[in-house]
Amino acid sequence: MLQSSHDLALLLARFQFAFTVGVHIVFPAFSIGLAAYLAVLEGLWLRTGRSVYLDLYRYWVKAFSVVFAMGVVSGLVMAYEFGTNWAPFSRKAGPITGVLLSYEVMTAFFLEAGFLGVMLFGMNKVGRGLHFAATCLVSVGTLISMTWILASNSWMQTPQGYAIDPTTGSFMPADWLAIIFNPSFPFRLAHMGLAAFLSVAFVVGATGAWHMLRARRQGEPVAEPVKVMFSMAMWMAAIVAPVQMLVGDAHGLNTLKYQPVKIAAMEGDWVSEGRAPELLFGIPNMKTEHTDYAVGIPLVGSLILTHSIDGKVPGMKDFPRDQRPPSPVVFFSFRIMIALAVLMAGLGFWSLFMRWRKRLYESAALHRAAVAMAPAGFIALLCGWVTTEVGRQPWTIYGLLRTTDSVSPIVLSNIELSLAAFVIVYVLVFGSGLGILMRILGRAPETGEHDVNETSAGEILGGRAQSAAVRAVTDDGV
Amino acid sequence: MTGLAYWLPVVWACILGSAIMIYVILDGFDLGIGILFAVERDRLRRDVMVQTIAPVWDGNETWMVLGGAVLYGVFPGAYATLLPALYLPIVLMLLALIFRGVSFEFRILTRDGGRAALWDIGFMAGSGVAAFCQGCILAGVIQGVTVSDGAFAGGPLDWLTPFSVLCGLSVVCGYTLLGATWLIWRTSGDLEVSVRKLAPALAASLFVAIVAVSFWTPMLHAPYLTRWTAWPNVLYVAPVPVLVVALGALFLLGLRRAHSRTPFLCVLGWFFLCLSGLAITVWPYAVPPTLTLWSVSSPPSSQLFQLVGTAVLLPIILIYSVYSYHVFRGKVTEADVHH
Numbered sequence: 001m002l003q004s005s006h007d008l009a010l011l012l013a014r015f016q017f018a019f020t021v022g023v024h025i026v027f028p029a030f031s032i033g034l035a036a037y038l039a040v041l042e043g044l045w046l047r048t049g050r051s052v053y054l055d056l057y058r059y060w061v062k063a064f065s066v067v068f069a070m071g072v073v074s075g076l077v078m079a080y081e082f083g084t085n086w087a088p089f090s091r092k093a094g095p096i097t098g099v100l101l102s103y104e105v106m107t108a109f110f111l112e113a114g115f116l117g118v119m120l121f122g123m124n125k126v127g128r129g130l131h132f133a134a135t136c137l138v139s140v141g142t143l144i145s146m147t148w149i150l151a152s153n154s155w156m157q158t159p160q161g162y163a164i165d166p167t168t169g170s171f172m173p174a175d176w177l178a179i180i181f182n183p184s185f186p187f188r189l190a191h192m193g194l195a196a197f198l199s200v201a202f203v204v205g206a207t208g209a210w211h212m213l214r215a216r217r218q219g220e221p222v223a224e225p226v227k228v229m230f231s232m233a234m235w236m237a238a239i240v241a242p243v244q245m246l247v248g249d250a251h252g253l254n255t256l257k258y259q260p261v262k263i264a265a266m267e268g269d270w271v272s273e274g275r276a277p278e279l280l281f282g283i284p285n286m287k288t289e290h291t292d293y294a295v296g297i298p299l300v301g302s303l304i305l306t307h308s309i310d311g312k313v314p315g316m317k318d319f320p321r322d323q324r325p326p327s328p329v330v331f332f333s334f335r336i337m338i339a340l341a342v343l344m345a346g347l348g349f350w351s352l353f354m355r356w357r358k359r360l361y362e363s364a365a366l367h368r369a370a371v372a373m374a375p376a377g378f379i380a381l382l383c384g385w386v387t388t389e390v391g392r393q394p395w396t397i398y399g400l401l402r403t404t405d406s407v408s409p410i411v412l413s414n415i416e417l418s419l420a421a422f423v424i425v426y427v428l429v430f431g432s433g434l435g436i437l438m439r440i441l442g443r444a445p446e447t448g449e450h451d452v453n454e455t456s457a458g459e460i461l462g463g464r465a466q467s468a469a470v471r472a473v474t475d476d477g478v
Numbered sequence: 479m480t481g482l483a484y485w486l487p488v489v490w491a492c493i494l495g496s497a498i499m500i501y502v503i504l505d506g507f508d509l510g511i512g513i514l515f516a517v518e519r520d521r522l523r524r525d526v527m528v529q530t531i532a533p534v535w536d537g538n539e540t541w542m543v544l545g546g547a548v549l550y551g552v553f554p555g556a557y558a559t560l561l562p563a564l565y566l567p568i569v570l571m572l573l574a575l576i577f578r579g580v581s582f583e584f585r586i587l588t589r590d591g592g593r594a595a596l597w598d599i600g601f602m603a604g605s606g607v608a609a610f611c612q613g614c615i616l617a618g619v620i621q622g623v624t625v626s627d628g629a630f631a632g633g634p635l636d637w638l639t640p641f642s643v644l645c646g647l648s649v650v651c652g653y654t655l656l657g658a659t660w661l662i663w664r665t666s667g668d669l670e671v672s673v674r675k676l677a678p679a680l681a682a683s684l685f686v687a688i689v690a691v692s693f694w695t696p697m698l699h700a701p702y703l704t705r706w707t708a709w710p711n712v713l714y715v716a717p718v719p720v721l722v723v724a725l726g727a728l729f730l731l732g733l734r735r736a737h738s739r740t741p742f743l744c745v746l747g748w749f750f751l752c753l754s755g756l757a758i759t760v761w762p763y764a765v766p767p768t769l770t771l772w773s774v775s776s777p778p779s780s781q782l783f784q785l786v787g788t789a790v791l792l793p794i795i796l797i798y799s800v801y802s803y804h805v806f807r808g809k810v811t812e813a814d815v816h817h
Binding site for chain 2: 065066068069072073074076077080083091092093095098099100101102103104105107109110111112113114115116118120121125126165172173174176410411413414418422436
């Protein structure tokens with residue numbers, strides 16, 4: 001009885017953590033991509049003097065303020081949930097992961113928070129150069145933040161540079177450079193960074209496409225900012241999506257080297273073999289040690305994983321049962337990610353073709369596809385995250401500390417209560433946030449877009465005209 | 479214990495204490511403004527109240543993230559013991575801070591829809607609940623945690639005692655006063671006048687709360703009592719209560735003479751003295767009454783690596799945080815919020 005209640009508490013603690021971090025991860029990724037986009041827009045405005053870039057900046061900075069706030073509040077939860085839900089893990093790994101988190105706070109969070117106020121409210125209070133600097137610093141902050149958290153996450157996946165204290169079992173740092181620059185870190189960093197840029201590019205592209213479709217339906221001309229944002233987003237799709245595939249491939253090779261059983265689970269492979277097929281579909285069965293209904297392409301599995309037809313790929317049977325991750329989860333999450341990657345690259349190429357035919361702003365089919373793919377980047381990102389995190393089970397620190405040994409001694413009723421509260425609050429708050437975001441983006445950007453703190457809901461909700469043009473945009477001499 | 483192994487945790491305890499102090503003061507007036515929504519119903523004035531902190535609240539809350547991260551990296555034994563022990567108030571506080579944090583944006587952006595009033599309630603309730611929970615968490619640490627084998631071994635509601643409820647209410651009261659005096663400093667007109675009227679009653683309640691907590695705390699554990707009553711400790715700690723009373727007098731004087739900044743600074747002084755007093759009380763325990771700083775700290779290699787970065791970064795952070803406040807200095811008026 002006690003044992004089963006512990007198991008249930010573990011399951012719920014894991015679910016709660018996965019839920020809260022899964023919701024959270026979307027916002028920083030959004031902020032990383034959007035902050036960089038805003039810095040580019042403001043930079044282009046200062047350089048070219050074209051007001052369309054300022055209009056776009058002011059349009060997207062509203063969305064940024066909402067997304068960033070949601071990232072901050074959902075992130076605060078994470079800083080404490082390590083301790084509430086994973087106390088034994090924190091105790092043992094804190095000397096390493098806690099220190100990395102502290103560096104993230106000191107080099108990134110404060111930087112972002114310190115200059116966010118100037119970025120959002122300071123356009124009329126500081127000079128243009130200083131305001132641009134603030135935008136850039138916020139963007140740099142998001143990138144630094146990603147770097148530290150991925151160093152920490154990668155260390156848990158491919159740990160090195162530590163010694164284990166014989167009495168307490170704690171992980172003692174021995175070589176900080178080895179800890180930070182652990183084997184999977186560069187690949188994970190590049191893969192996640194590009195994923196963030198790509199996710200935001202698809203949201204920006206979909207927003208532009210949506211407003212072009214609407215303008216066409218209403219027989220109105222398409223506003224210049226709409227065209228510019230769509231064009232910029234499609235450049236990103238065309239360039240970054242293929243690059244992301246190459247980086248993903250390199251990341252996969254790295255995983256094959258350091259976590260072969262994760263690869264075997266992702267591929268649904270049970271027996272290690274050369275000339276292995278690549279399964280397009282199948283249902284891996286952990287009990288019978290077989291992948292049912294498998295449909296595969298011969299030889300391609302070896303080719304993709306080892307870049308050689310004869311290359312030997314790992315099978316789950318090479319590893320003891322208690323060291324295998326749940327293959328059905330990662331098999332599908334991986335495939336959804338890959339399918340979306342192909343679609344995203346496809347949209348990018350399609351846009352290149354239309355650009356060449358000079359129909360980029362006319363092709364309704366392209367615009368509809370772009371709208372449909374608005375969440376493609378984020379879904380792919382979440383699927384990739386599920387693949388790498390579920391794929392490293394049953395370990396929190398790979399090969400060294402099991403998930404079952406990492407969970408806090410929390411009583412079941414506590415975790416039930418808090419899980420319910422988290423789900424209700426997150427659905428309510430972040431659901432509302434998503435609604436607000438959709439309304440912000442549902443309004444087309446205008447020429448002479450207002451400053452963020454001069455916009456009131458009337459405009460966003462498409463309501464009455466605002467008299468708030470009082471302290472209007474023209475203060476900046478645009 | 480010698481050298482680094484002794485001194486590093488001491489230095490870190492001071493840094494952590496400072497981070498907590500800075501958090502309490504900075505987010506204290508943010509949360510206090512949220513609580514004051516209960517007595518200020520006018521939409522325009524509420525907008526002015528929020529505008530005084532909108533550009534800086536995020537930086538203020540970051541000090542709490544720093545506190546959590548430092549506890550995690552430098553005192554992992556305390557992080558792993560206190561957080562499960564205080565599970566419920568911590569989770570409740572985090573949820574409350576979610577409502578508070580998003581309401582800054584949401585209450586503006588949902589205006590003209592029917593929802594803005596709901597986010598105003600979210601802002602107010604989120605601030606109040608977060609403040610109360612922070613008091614409970616503080617009390618939970620001071621009154622102590624059941625530990626066996628270096629890990630939490632108590633029940634889920636151990637933290638809930640009359641003492642923790644008193645501390646929760648005290649913090650709510652203190653933050654409200656901090657928020658009110660911040661508004662006296664940063665606003666003008668009717669809004670300033672109305673918070674000025676509230677201030678004396680709030681200050682009186684906080685003073686009563688401080689006295690109650692001060693007499694209750696030493697009764698919790700014998701070493702706490704000795705810390706404050708044994709000779710010659712009395713000599714060193716006696717200035718604390720004296721200064722509390724002196725600041726109270728200065729507060730009333732500043733209020734009467736219509737100073738704009740003095741009341742706020744006096745309340746800051748109160749917070750400084752109260753937190754210092756509590757730190758003196760529990761020293762050198764990280765998890766009273768069993769685990770000391772040294773028994774919960776990470777290896778010197780962790781602490782040293784983190785200290786080097788902190789020594790460089792913390793001054794820089796302070797400089798640009800001050801700059802950010804400087805950009806948005808001066809009284810905020812209704813002309814600064816737009817309609």
